[in-house]
Amino acid sequence: MGETRADLWSHPKLVSAVATEDWGAVFRTYRQLTGLSQTKLGERVGLIQPEVSTIERGRRRVTSVEVRQRIVDRLRIPEHLLATDRPRAGSPVPALAVPGPGPxxxxxxxxxxxxxxxxxxxxxxxxxxxxxxxxxxxxxxxxxxxxxxxxxxxxxxxxxxxxxxxxxxxxxxxxxxxxxxxxxxxxxxxxxxxxxxxxxxxxxxxxxxxxxGDTNMAATTLSMKAHMAWSGGRGDRCVRLAEAARWSAPGTSLGVQGMAAQMAARGHALNGDADDAERLLDEAQELIGRAAQHPEDEPPWMYFYGETWFTLQRGMAALHLRDWKVAITRLTVGLAALSDDYRRDKTWYRACLAHALAEAGEAAQAASVALAAVPDAADIGRPHSWNELHTVAAVLMRRGAKEARELVAALRAYD
The missing domain is CATH 1.20.58 (Methane Monooxygenase Hydroxylase; Chain G, domain 1)
Known part of the structure; x- marks a missing residue:
């Protein structure tokens, strides 16, 4: 990627790094986007290569006003990205990384x-x-x-x-x-x-x-621990924690109840229990549909939980149950409806779609979907999306698909 890229300073990771004055992250991301070496970046900002390396690794902080200004000037960082008011110790940090007014x-x-x-x-x-x-x-x-x-x-x-x-x-x-x-x-x-x-x-x-006395959050933390168990391949623990989320916190919102039911379904799908998975998915979808009629009753962290997200979850369940055709259909439909604002989630579900395609023998399409996901997976999708793409490469290699070589090369380029 060339260093004259017009939208360099609109990249979300660079914007956030500059806003928080994380100069190590600025250096790393700037080099990734421009292709500069540590030596060349050092020459540009007036530092030697070992100094650039220690800043990138967090072993040295940029405390000198002169060095900071040199970085800003020589990397041509737009003025509007810089924090003009540095908060004193103990004061709240304004919402530097997100749009919208502060206090x-x-x-x-x-x-x-x-x-x-x-x-x-x-x-x-x-x-x-x-x-x-x-x-x-x-x-x-x-x-x-x-x-x-x-x-x-x-x-x-x-x-x-x-x-x-x-x-x-x-x-x-x-x-x-x-x-x-x-x-x-x-x-x-x-x-x-x-x-x-x-x-x-x-x-x-x-x-x-x-x-x-926040029953919604108490139940949510148990559901999210169930999600962790699912991520680690522990279906039984996922089911137990999700069920605990349902009975241990009575009076929760319909959406929070739906989340717990869906988490239990994930565990059953992971275990290959298709009947229990489908039963709980149907129950969760009914709860979510009712919750959508009264969104004001849902806690703020449930903003993402809707029909599109649920379609994707059904696709994931089908993936675990090795029903590749259903998984491909539901993941494709869900991804088409998912807003670009959910960049991290889109990366994950694209990797899962590539996995389903590879397992179904659609090597060319699997490789195409996977290759398109590689840059975002390398940027914000480690370790989960990144690992899933490696799984796709392994499936393609096992099937002797010629497309595996290109995907492996792409992954290595970002390692």
Whole structure:
């Protein structure tokens, strides 16, 4: 990819890295997009190759104002991408990685004063944190989890600090908000294959949800642990955790109930239990249909849960049950309806579609779908989409398909 690429500084990963001033990520992504070596990048910004390497690996931070400005000038980073107001320690981090306005001056002063212990927290402050977290969830769909982890950790620290200034019902809201942040951090750790960290965050989120009386989040954390078990190929554990999500938190929303039923169906499909899988999928779809009639009753993290997503889940169940024709049909239909805003999910389901095509003997089409998914899988789809594409290559090689060689070469180019 040439370094004169016109949309270089519109790339989501570069935008996020610059906004958070993660210069290591800026260097890595810039080199990936332009093809520059560490030596050539160093020459451009006035650093030697070992300095570029240590910055990329996070062993050195760019603290010099002069070096920072040299990077900005010589890489021609657009001014509008740069953070003009650097938050002081302990203050909330604005939504730098997502579109939309941040807090106005009055609200920002109010949040800061609460953190400093000068005033009590109020509902307006918590409303803003709710909106901020919702924006970050949607940003993660498009740019992946890695650019957002630091931001969400900082937001969680700030939310925890808010607890000291909260009273009465507002204290419960703060704990609920902390639970939602912990659940999001768990999901991002899971997305990056960090199983132990994900389980720890899910446990913390579950504990805070129970403390705040938030049954929807308590059930969701169990469903997401079921998802982890499914990802690890543990069908029985997936079923047990999903069933626990259903009976341990009564009074949950229809959508949350549907999520739990669908997670149990995943486990049964993974075990090859077609009848139980189909029965629970039908039940989950009925719950989701009813939930769609009253979206205002669903918690904010259920925004993605609808008919399109459910069509894709039926395709995944068919994939586990080795019904390649049904898997191909449902994954194709679901992908056609899935918004481009769900870049990470599109990458995953494309890899799964390629897998189903390869198993069905459609080698040329499988390779075409897989090759188109390789760049995004390398960028935001590791380890899950990336591993699935390697599985596709293995299936094609096992079948002696000539297309396997091109896919293997493409994967190696990004390794």
């Amino acid at each position: 106005d001056d009055d609200l920002l002063a109010r949040v800061t004063s609460v953190v400093d212990g000068e005033h009590r927290v109020d509902a307006v402050t918590l409303d803003w944190f709710d909106r901020l977290l919702a924006e970050h969830r949607r940003a993660e769909d498009e740019i992946g989890s890695r650019p957002l982890v630091g931001l969400i950790r900082q937001q969680l620290r700030t939310v925890v600090d808010l607890y000291g200034g909260a009273r009465g019902p507002l204290a419960d809201r703060v704990v609920r908000l902390a639970s939602e942040h912990a659940q999001f951090l768990a999901w991002m750790a899971q997305d990056q294959g960090q199983t132990a960290a994900a389980l720890a965050w899910y446990d913390r989120s579950h504990e805070w949800a129970l403390e705040a």
